[in-house]
Amino acid sequence: MAEKGEADILFWVGCSGALFDRNVRTTIALAKILQRAGVDFAILGEEETCSGDPARRLGNEYLFQMLAQQNIETLNRYKFRRIVTHCPHCFNTLKNEYPQFGGHYEVIHHSQLIAELLQSGRLKPTKPLSGKITYHDSCYLGRYNGIYDAPRDILRAIPGSHLLEMKRSRERGLCCGAGGGHAWMEVRQGRPVNHIRTEEVMSVGAEMVGTACPFCMQMMEDGIRAKQQEETIAALDIAEIVERALE
Known part of the structure; x- marks a missing residue:
């Protein structure tokens, strides 16, 4: 700048x-x-x-x-x-x-x-998205600011996308476990929240979990590794998904 x-x-x-x-x-x-x-x-x-x-x-x-x-x-x-x-x-x-x-x-x-760019036609994804995808709602994007539709509209705009919703989604979405500074803290009791969330991703049969937050990305990838699902589930930001769909 x-x-x-x-x-x-x-x-x-x-x-x-x-x-x-x-x-x-x-x-x-x-x-x-x-x-x-x-x-x-x-x-x-x-x-x-x-x-x-x-x-x-x-x-x-x-x-x-x-x-x-x-x-x-x-x-x-x-x-x-x-x-x-x-x-x-x-x-x-x-x-x-x-x-x-x-x-x-x-x-x-x-x-x-x-x-906005997709709706206006300035972006036109043409490469199909293979596999089933689910979307994890970020707390600060969803609960705090009411943004639930934009990420889903983006994923639905990708050719071949098959969007699955987890039971806990949108207003009832489950935190990834990083909020409130917990991204830098050890879990001292109970189960790690991101492990629970990863199990919910697995329960809908998703092969990809879309995120829109770097902290959620960190926690989801950690959960996927903990559940030994690296070969079956990929975590990608919505920007990465769109960029891959552009020729």
């Missing part, structure tokens, strides 16, 4: 999307989709820092406010119409919590933007 100064879309990459190899693949897939659709976008690069979501969830309010104010100062130096992020945690923080500190922006999740 420092080179352009302005863009229609500011792509907020997020910590996971920039630093974790698995989620970097989602970042690349989304960037390719935006390029394919002719979207004018830019990133902050090294100017972007953590949104502060983990700090606030884990109780370090001072650190959260420091990060929020730093990011708002950075964002206010540039001109853009909307911010898009593929992390629901960043999405929720930028959209619903930054206004407390004067950061008022139009923030959308990548599922919403991809759905």
Whole structure:
């Protein structure tokens, strides 16, 4: 963004999307989709820092406010119409919590933007999707922000897709187990939530679980490994699924 100064879309990459190899693949897939659709976008690069979501969830309010104010100062130096992020945690923080500190922006999740591009015809997936797929609802995308249809509309737009719903889905969806900072904590009692969720994926006979959150991706892949289902179930972000369906 420092080179352009302005863009229609500011792509907020997020910590996971920039630093974790698995989620970097989602970042690349989304960037390719935006390029394919002719979207004018830019990133902050090294100017972007953590949104502060983990700090606030884990109780370090001072650190959260420091990060929020730093990011708002950075964002206010540039001109853009909307911010898009593929992390629901960043999405929720930028959209619903930054206004407390004067950061008022139009923030959308990548599922919403991809759905827009598909509906407008700027993206036309033509390669068939083989296998049965189910979708895991992210808590911050679903429960906190009411976004349930966009990811499903995307998956249904892929030729050959066969979308299966788990018993606990949409408003009744089960958390992946990473929320509230638990992605960095050991399970000390009971069963890991992501193992339970993986069993629910298995119960519907899905060969692929679509996600729209880097934390959910991490937890689902861990659950798939724990259940020794690596050869039968793949976890993919919706951006990766769409990118694969484009010629």
